[in-house]
Amino acid sequence: MFCFQCEQTAGGTGCTKGGVCGKTPEVAALQDLLIYELKGLSLGALEADKVGIHDEEVDRFTVEALFSTLTNVDFDPDRFVVLLNQGVKLREQLREKVKKAGGKADIADESALFQPAATLEGLVAQGDKVGIKSDHQADPDVLALKELLIYGIKGGAAYADHARILGKTDAAITRFLYEALAATRNAALGVNDLVSLVLKCGEINLKTMELLDAAHTEAYGHPVPTAVPLGAKKGKAILVSGHDLKDLDELLQQTAGKGINVYTHGEMLPTHGYPGLKKHPHFYGHYGTAWQNQKKEFAAFPGAILMTTNCIQKPAESYQDNIFTAGLVGWPGVTHIADRNFTPVIEKALALHGFPEDVPGKSVLVGFGRNAVLGVADKVIEGVKSKAIRHFFLVAGCDGAKPGRNYYTEFVEKVPKDCVVLTLACGKFRFFDKDLGDIGGIPRLLDIGQCNDAYSAIAIAGALANAFGCGVNDLPLSMVLSWYEQKAVAILLTLLHLGIRDIRLGPSLPAFVTPNILNVLVQNFNIMPISTPDEDLKAILG
Ligand code: SF4
Numbered sequence: 001m002f003c004f005q006c007e008q009t010a011g012g013t014g015c016t017k018g019g020v021c022g023k024t025p026e027v028a029a030l031q032d033l034l035i036y037e038l039k040g041l042s043l044g045a046l047e048a049d050k051v052g053i054h055d056e057e058v059d060r061f062t063v064e065a066l067f068s069t070l071t072n073v074d075f076d077p078d079r080f081v082v083l084l085n086q087g088v089k090l091r092e093q094l095r096e097k098v099k100k101a102g103g104k105a106d107i108a109d110e111s112a113l114f115q116p117a118a119t120l121e122g123l124v125a126q127g128d129k130v131g132i133k134s135d136h137q138a139d140p141d142v143l144a145l146k147e148l149l150i151y152g153i154k155g156g157a158a159y160a161d162h163a164r165i166l167g168k169t170d171a172a173i174t175r176f177l178y179e180a181l182a183a184t185r186n187a188a189l190g191v192n193d194l195v196s197l198v199l200k201c202g203e204i205n206l207k208t209m210e211l212l213d214a215a216h217t218e219a220y221g222h223p224v225p226t227a228v229p230l231g232a233k234k235g236k237a238i239l240v241s242g243h244d245l246k247d248l249d250e251l252l253q254q255t256a257g258k259g260i261n262v263y264t265h266g267e268m269l270p271t272h273g274y275p276g277l278k279k280h281p282h283f284y285g286h287y288g289t290a291w292q293n294q295k296k297e298f299a300a301f302p303g304a305i306l307m308t309t310n311c312i313q314k315p316a317e318s319y320q321d322n323i324f325t326a327g328l329v330g331w332p333g334v335t336h337i338a339d340r341n342f343t344p345v346i347e348k349a350l351a352l353h354g355f356p357e358d359v360p361g362k363s364v365l366v367g368f369g370r371n372a373v374l375g376v377a378d379k380v381i382e383g384v385k386s387k388a389i390r391h392f393f394l395v396a397g398c399d400g401a402k403p404g405r406n407y408y409t410e411f412v413e414k415v416p417k418d419c420v421v422l423t424l425a426c427g428k429f430r431f432f433d434k435d436l437g438d439i440g441g442i443p444r445l446l447d448i449g450q451c452n453d454a455y456s457a458i459a460i461a462g463a464l465a466n467a468f469g470c471g472v473n474d475l476p477l478s479m480v481l482s483w484y485e486q487k488a489v490a491i492l493l494t495l496l497h498l499g500i501r502d503i504r505l506g507p508s509l510p511a512f513v514t515p516n517i518l519n520v521l522v523q524n525f526n527i528m529p530i531s532t533p534d535e536d537l538k539a540i541l542g
């Protein structure tokens, strides 16, 4: 196997003997094969488009299959076998439709002719031949850009999937997924073409995130500032992790009146701010921190656990029977809920002892999405004009296991008292429970939401730039980002598409970016690695 799509890749270069994440060489091969198959399917979908055929099932499959290969989502080989067979069936159905419509049904590219082997071993052997390292001819910079493009669309597909689950789709988004996948089979594309495509990936991801923002806020209202307890209430308990609001909503409905309190873990924390979810009295509080601490935190949780999206890790034996997966998440041997009927989760929670006593704890504030922040825009603008607020820092992105991520804790601790920190995604767990006080009633630490809410941060920055009559790059705003998986890659491409400069990125730079490509990014966007909190703060604030 060879995989270097995430930040924790082995030795900072690539996982070759099994993933640091727990991905087996077998699953790595199946994922590579699925991506290869999607390339062939995309070539067919683009031909279908030319004769006016648009297949919703192919759209849905493509989005779900891409999301399944994202870091820490699906570790179950059997699920990939199902996907591989489904994909070829859809490809052939589409081919027939195109043929009937008089379009080009026969595509010569090998990926479009792929036939899955009948056995798991056979599929793994096929996958081993089509991985990242299979293209020996390609220029390393071209390969790097093609991988960057694939990772960008994987992240974008995750957001598209969340929007689709809440009833929002856009054909322009899936059309770009096909274009991008097909482009990776085009040997004629050079560095410049591919740089344009990765920036277009950022543009399409912005559209996707806007759609997701609409999906969330139309279904559950705009988040409102909400204090979330970090302690626990005596009684039975369910812990929900991931990003899927629909799963959480259904679970809250199905647990109503059953004497079970529902807690969030990881990226679910900001969901406490949505009026449509917080209305449930048994939606109690937040337990634990970010995904990489789940082994320790889940082992101590006295109830059932539901993983709705990434990021699952190998369950410890102590809670293997208490954990469930939903949506695209999978772990071999863990019970999967495919239809949002959470009865097994509820039964498990009722069978476990729950919290024997109330557990006291502090609380944290969430709910500072674009509506809440822009609702006090006058105060914010006045604060900047009167110099009460000197600078904004967006300290956002993923969390992970690397010790270097302490940078973000230290950075936020060292931000001067006359500055405001905006945050989103699971990187916030490095500092989310710090009491930073306020400036004239505006909290100094504002949680915008999940990584899924990055659109909100962009909208806030855009509105501030409008109010000050300048560009986002001219605002007293600096972005200090942390990345781990491919959703962060998609968001980063969106920021580059918007022309945002001077982003500081850590804890390390992506292994898939070659020195030449890094140079292009540095020259055009002045993107830079984080250094030390003191040096970076000095460089930003002067
Ligand atoms: Fe390694 Fe990350 Fe790939 Fe897992 S997803 S195999 S940790 S590079």
Ligand code: SF3
Pocket (backbone or CB within 6 Å): 266, 267, 291, 310, 311, 397, 398, 399, 425, 426, 427, 450, 451, 452, 484, 485, 487, 488
């Ligand atoms: Fe976190 Fe996985 Fe990226 Fe949603 S939950 S930001 S790492």
